[in-house]
Amino acid sequence: xxxxxxxxxxxxxxxxxxxxxxxxxxxxxxxxxxxxxxxxxxxxxxxxxxxxxxxxxxxxxxxxxxxxxxxxxxxxxxxxxxxxxxxxxxxxxxxxxxxxxxxxxxxxxxxxxxxxxxxxxxxxxxxxxxxxxxxxxxxxxxxxxxxxxxxxxxxxxxxxxxxxxxxxxxxxxxxxxxxxxxxxxxxxxxxxxxxxxxxxxxxxxxxxxxxxxxxxxxxxxxxxxxxxxxxxx
Amino acid sequence: xxxxxxxxxxxxxxxxxxxxxxxxxxxxxxxxxxxxxxxxxxxxxxxxxxxxxxxxxxxxxxxxxxxxxxxxxxxxxxxxxxxxxxxxxxxxxxxxxxxxxxxxxxxxxxxxxxxxxxxxxxxxxxxxxxxxxxxxxxxxxxxxxxxxxxxxxxxxxxxxxxxxxxxxxxxxxxxxxxxxxxxxxxxxxxxxxxxxxxxxxxxxxxxxxxxxxxxxxxxxxxxxxxxxxxxxxxxxxxxxxxxxxxxxxxxxxxxxxxxxxxxxxxxxxxxxxxxxxxxxxxxxxxxxxxxxxxxxxxxxxxxxxxxxxxxxxxxxxxxxxxxxxxxxxxxxxxxxxxxxxxxxxxxxxxxxxxxxxxxxxxxxxxxxxxxxxxxxxxxxxxxxxxxxxxxxxxxxxxxxxxxxxxxxxxxxxxxxxxxxxxxxxxxxxxxxxxxxxxxxxxxxxxxxxxxxxxxxxxxxxxxxxxxxxxxxxxxxxxxxxxxxxxxxxxxxxxxxxxxxxxxxxxxxxxxxxxxxxxxxxxxxxxxxxxxxxxxxxxxxxxxxxxxxxxxxxxxxxxxxxxxxxxxxxxxxxxxxxxxxx
Ligand SMILES: Cc1cc2nc3c(=O)[nH]c(=O)nc-3n(C[C@H](O)[C@H](O)[C@H](O)COP(=O)(O)OP(=O)(O)OC[C@H]3O[C@@H](n4cnc5c(N)ncnc54)[C@H](O)[C@@H]3O)c2cc1C
Ligand code: SF4
Ligand code: FES
Numbered sequence: 001x002x003x004x005x006x007x008x009x010x011x012x013x014x015x016x017x018x019x020x021x022x023x024x025x026x027x028x029x030x031x032x033x034x035x036x037x038x039x040x041x042x043x044x045x046x047x048x049x050x051x052x053x054x055x056x057x058x059x060x061x062x063x064x065x066x067x068x069x070x071x072x073x074x075x076x077x078x079x080x081x082x083x084x085x086x087x088x089x090x091x092x093x094x095x096x097x098x099x100x101x102x103x104x105x106x107x108x109x110x111x112x113x114x115x116x117x118x119x120x121x122x123x124x125x126x127x128x129x130x131x132x133x134x135x136x137x138x139x140x141x142x143x144x145x146x147x148x149x150x151x152x153x154x155x156x157x158x159x160x161x162x163x164x165x166x167x168x169x170x171x172x173x174x175x176x177x178x179x180x181x182x183x184x185x186x187x188x189x190x191x192x193x194x195x196x197x198x199x200x201x202x203x204x205x206x207x208x209x210x211x212x213x214x215x216x217x218x219x220x221x222x223x224x225x226x227x228x229x230x231x232x233x
Numbered sequence: 234x235x236x237x238x239x240x241x242x243x244x245x246x247x248x249x250x251x252x253x254x255x256x257x258x259x260x261x262x263x264x265x266x267x268x269x270x271x272x273x274x275x276x277x278x279x280x281x282x283x284x285x286x287x288x289x290x291x292x293x294x295x296x297x298x299x300x301x302x303x304x305x306x307x308x309x310x311x312x313x314x315x316x317x318x319x320x321x322x323x324x325x326x327x328x329x330x331x332x333x334x335x336x337x338x339x340x341x342x343x344x345x346x347x348x349x350x351x352x353x354x355x356x357x358x359x360x361x362x363x364x365x366x367x368x369x370x371x372x373x374x375x376x377x378x379x380x381x382x383x384x385x386x387x388x389x390x391x392x393x394x395x396x397x398x399x400x401x402x403x404x405x406x407x408x409x410x411x412x413x414x415x416x417x418x419x420x421x422x423x424x425x426x427x428x429x430x431x432x433x434x435x436x437x438x439x440x441x442x443x444x445x446x447x448x449x450x451x452x453x454x455x456x457x458x459x460x461x462x463x464x465x466x467x468x469x470x471x472x473x474x475x476x477x478x479x480x481x482x483x484x485x486x487x488x489x490x491x492x493x494x495x496x497x498x499x500x501x502x503x504x505x506x507x508x509x510x511x512x513x514x515x516x517x518x519x520x521x522x523x524x525x526x527x528x529x530x531x532x533x534x535x536x537x538x539x540x541x542x543x544x545x546x547x548x549x550x551x552x553x554x555x556x557x558x559x560x561x562x563x564x565x566x567x568x569x570x571x572x573x574x575x576x577x578x579x580x581x582x583x584x585x586x587x588x589x590x591x592x593x594x595x596x597x598x599x600x601x602x603x604x605x606x607x608x609x610x611x612x613x614x615x616x617x618x619x620x621x622x623x624x625x626x627x628x629x630x631x632x633x634x635x636x637x638x639x640x641x642x643x644x645x646x647x648x649x650x651x652x653x654x655x656x657x658x659x660x661x662x663x664x665x666x667x668x669x670x671x672x673x674x675x676x677x678x679x680x681x682x683x684x685x686x687x688x689x690x691x692x693x694x695x696x697x698x699x700x701x702x703x704x705x706x707x708x709x710x711x712x713x714x715x716x717x718x719x720x721x722x723x724x725x726x727x728x729x730x731x732x733x734x735x736x737x738x739x740x741x742x743x744x745x746x747x748x749x750x751x752x753x754x755x756x757x758x759x760x761x762x763x764x765x766x767x768x769x770x771x772x773x774x775x776x777x778x779x780x781x782x783x784x785x786x787x788x789x790x791x792x793x794x795x796x797x798x799x800x801x802x803x804x805x806x807x808x809x810x811x812x813x814x
Contacts, residue, residue: 013732030483030572042686046729046738051272053450056486056566058379059272075569097421098735104269117387118332128329130341136334143334143373143380147271181332 001029003078005036008089010096011047018096020087029079033066033086037073037100050100057212060146063153064100065089070150070210091153093162107149110165114173114191119184135180142175142220144213151207151217157200164200165192167207167217174220177227185227193228201225234426235661238263238395239653241415241430243402243457245270247378247638248617248645249436250385254331255646257392260653265397265417265428267452267740270386274438274450275638278378279489279562280348281370282639283632284321288342289368294318296353297369299807301633304350304520305626306767307783307809308470308802313597313622315805317633317640324639325371333384335373343371349490350520350630366518370632375489375562378635400426401740402456403669405433405464405613406662410603412612413659416669420740423733425669431656432612432649435461435593436642439618441474442744443752444586445697446485448477457619459747461593462754466601466610467787467798469621470591471751472758475629475768476702478524480585481570482543488563488582490631493517495559498547499528500579501536507544520812522628522768525584529702538581545579552576584702590629590768591758592621594787599645605787605800612656614649616641623785626802627767676739682727685742688719692748700756705773709760716753723749754788757795762786779809 003025010018023040031039034052041048050073051061057075064073067081070091078084094102120129145168152158152166173192177185192198198221207217238261242249245266256262266273285292297318302309329335329343336344345368353367373380389396399420406413406427414429437457441449462468478499479488493499499517501507511527512519519527532542548556553576556564560575567575593615594602600609617638624637695715699708723746730738764778765771784799 011732012734030570032570041738042684046685047732049735049737053268053272053452054274054277055451055484056277056570058277059268059274059450061268061272077570077572079572098732101735108269112390117391118384120330124326124330126326128326128335128343131337132341133337133339136337139334140374143383144376146276146379176332179332179334 001078001084002026003036003084003086005040006085006087007040007048007099009099011098027078029077031078032074033076033078033088034062034073036078037088049098058146060148063091063148063150065091070154072148072150072212075212091149093153093159094149104149106162107152107166107168110169111147111172113165114169114188115184116172116176118176118179118182119187120181121183129181131180138178139175141215142171142178144215145171146213148212150210150212154206154210156204156206157202161196161200163196165197167201167221170198170201170221170224171215171217174224177224189224189228189231192224198225198228234424235429236263236426237429239430240432240434240649241265241428242434242436243415244273244436244438244617244619245386245396246273246275246436246438246617247381247385247635248642249434250382250389251639251642252434252436252616252646252649253394254385254388254392255643256649256653257389257394259650263395263397263428264389265400265402267399267401267420269398270389270396271383273382274453275635276379276382277450277487278635279375279487280491281346281372281377281632282325282381282635283348283351283369283630284325284371284636285318285369286322286325286343286345286371288338289345290353292353292367292369294321296367297321297351300351301624301630302807303812304628304630306628306777306812307779308623308626308766308785310623310803311805311807312803313624316597317624317636320640321636324643328381328384328639331384331388333373334380335371346370346372346491347494348631349494349518351632375491375560381635381639401743402460403743405460406665407464407610407613408662410611411659412610413661414665416666420735420737423736425666425673427661427665429658429661431653431658432614434599434614434616434645434649435619436615436617436638437619439589440751441586441589443693443696443748443755444701445693446480446483446583447586448480448485448487449586454744454747455589455619455751456744456747457615458592459750461601461615462750462790465790466593466613467604467789468591468751468754469594469787470623470758470785471754471788472762472769472786473590473627473767474586474755475521475588475590476525476584477587478521478528478584479546479582481566482581482583484570485583485585486566486570487585487587488546488566488580489560490521492546492548492560492563495548495555496551499524500545500547501531502538502540503536507531507536520628521631525702526770529584532583543581543583546582547579548575549577549579588629588634589618590621590623590625590627592619595620595622597622597644598648599641600648605798612659614645616645627769676728676742677731679727682725683722685726685738685745688722688726689745689748691715692719692752696752700759703770703772704759705771706760709756712756713760716749716756720749754795757797758786758788761797783809
């Protein structure tokens with residue numbers, strides 16, 4: 001099957017500014033977009049740069065904007081697209097290093113800001129701490145995040161204010177605030193209960209639409225908003 | 234540029250991160266990884282991590298030991314297996330304390346499930362001892378590796394571990410039997426960096442990428458194993474590569490053993506449940522290596538679906554509700570990648586290269602061995618899939634490798650904490666970077682030459698066909714010729730990308746060099762070992778031969794090529810028996 005990838009290219013050592021280029025390839029319809037990029041890289045232009053590893057949607061390396069929507073290149077097949085002219089861009093709002101590779105430093109800094117680790121003030125028992133199935137259920141979706149960045153990079157609130165922590169960091173805060181074993185909910189709420197935190201989320205739902213793990217980020221953010229409101233009572 | 238730290242850990246999977254948590258409390262530790270830490274392939278593990286917690290039913294450490302010995306086809310070292318299984322419960326509780334969100338039982342304990350080869354001892358009415366499946370695998374849905382990886386990374390963030398992400402390690406610097414550090418290239422700036430340290434630990438993962446069909450990530454190119462080999466370190470039991478029975482056709486993405494655990498059938502083109510011909514009592518739940526060989530036989534004899542190289546894994550009788558509850562992730566994979574709904578249609582599967590039992594030989598404390606006699610290399614350590622302790626022998630049991638990575642990451646960490654208390658920094662040789670610099674210069678200079686991908690495709694294709702599930706002398710000899718030919722082609726490999734920043738083509742070229750390096754050791758070991766044991770199956774020597782081959786192979790890289798030596802298996806309690814299930 002003939003497919004044309006229209007890729008946004010940029011090599012900081014050669015190009016003054018990004019440009020777009022078409023690559024026509026012949027591939028089976030079961031090829032992932034990731035396989036198509038490999039084909040371009042291996043057969044046409046070895047310079048093409050993108051990240052990848054697991055190739056099946058679990059490591060979070062290859063979030064990119066495909067036909068205008070953030071997704072994992074390894075999680076969509078050629079046959080999933082009606083038109084065989086497919087545009088590929090780096091995920092927006094983060095600085096581009098080369099081609100489809102963006103600098104994710106700010107994304108991970110925001111992750112670190114919310115204290116992304118269990119804080120327990122009690123000495124743990126000899127065996128496991130107990131946690132009810134219902135309590136575990138509360139964090140079931142939140143622990144699935146693969147830190148791909150697709151959500152935060154799709155958020156208009158973040159585009160207009162780069163200090164906004166963004167949905168992914170918020171979800172991480174939720175993951176610990178609502179973990180029955182954690183004792184630092186207040187500390188973390190202090191961090192997210194700010195103008196650059198929870199209250200910048202205007203429930204636009206872009207994040208929910210793009211999350212490859214189908215996590216309902218907005219719902220999680222709203223739960224924290226509720227918790228903050230309760231705290232003030 | 235030169236960086237100095239007490240300890241350099243290479244690899245941010247379970248093994249590297251667990252060692253990082255242990256050591257960073259006391260010493261200045263840096264973790265280097267070619268991937269951002271949470272992108273490591275440990276995150277892809279689905280099924281679970283073994284420990285005889287007895288949360289769901291009575292279980293004992295002794296049974297876990299026995300199962301692991303038997304599963305290894307008696308090639309596992311029993312002192313190492315005993316240690317691993319005994320420390321397992323404590324290590325799992327510790328992970329829970331760090332915050333791992335395990336699934337839970339009704340009474341709030343860590344949830345467990347069944348997995349192939351893990352059994353309990355029961356007496357039947359006549360008083361005969363039988364072995365039946367036991368519930369031993371601790372899990373978090375079908376995302377166990379993901380939650381373990383993330384939790385260990387979180388703990389490292391908490392401990393302020395210094396990460397060098399997207400640094401690709403090139404060479405170890407060992408002089409006079411003492412490891413002094415390493416060289417790496419930073420993908421972001423394309424420069425070679427030297428790292429000087431009192432100790433180096435490798436947790437660089439497995440090497441399934443040498444085969445066309447694999448469940449392994451792009452990153453699993455066996456870099457650590459090849460780098461060590463080039464630095465004069467021998468490799469142990471490299472011929473033992475596990476093929477998982479159920480990889481999604483045609484890519485080989487893993488479909489967990491749990492699918493058969495939940496009652497899935499394997500069927501050939503005639504719709505027959507062919508396992509009845511191979512393992513009439515346990516059928517689809519026979520051990521991995523047996524099921525894999527059965528599937529491959531069906532395919533080889535033309536009974537694949539439509540005569541092609543796959544058979545069907547049929548889950549349609551299990552029902553939509555149970556599939557959604559127990560196997561959500563793989564149901565999603567089947568839909569996304571094969572375009573089929575497992576509720577209504579069978580899943581096309583084929584054997585897929587999955588796990589590397591062999592690797593860098595280490596002591597129980599994680600010290601790297603310099604030879605078959607027990608001498609160690611000062612300052613060099615390894616753990617996880619790149620290492621060979623050996624707890625898996627000729628065939629690893631499902632859920633024992635996450636355990637291996639955690640237990641030996643922790644043990645090696647403890648050894649290092651002690652070592653670093655007194656260790657001194659040995660001088661870094663002046664010429665540490667010279668060799669890598671020359672290779673760089675050559676790659677940037679060459680205008681025309683061989684295509685990296687063409688070499689790699691041929692290697693993977695032929696490794697699959699000639700050194701895969703079934704092996705014989707003729708094929709293995711021909712494979713060795715191919716490797717030598719590809720190695721000489723590699724010498725003229727050309728790099729199209731001449732830039733520095735994120736030159737991922739250069740990374741692929743270095744990975745190819747590593748694939749060629751260790752594949753040679755796999756094939757050489759496989760050719761020498763004239764028997765069938767665990768995952769190594771020789772059609773021209775179709776039985777296990779304990780008289781001649783109950784021993785570990787140790788491969789050395791010499792001027793004249795690979796030289797094999799051997800060392801005995803450590804047997805403490807369980808004498809080898811025929812492996813029947
Ligand atoms: C699909 C799949 C499912 C599995 N399921 C299970 C299961 O259910 N239970 C079980 O027990 N086991 C399972 N396994 C096996 C288990 O996941 C692995 O054996 C284990 O996770 C390996 O951990 P590790 O820390 O040794 O390596 P990895 O997690 O692979 O980490 C390797 C690290 O080394 C780094 N690295 C490698 N080369 C270089 C280099 N040149 N320079 C710098 N850094 C480098 C990488 O970036 C990475 O951080 C599964 C394996 C696969 C493939
Ligand atoms: S929430 Fe979803 S989109 Fe956002 S980083 Fe996590 S996995 Fe990616
Ligand atoms: S390559 Fe891992 S998520 Fe796509």
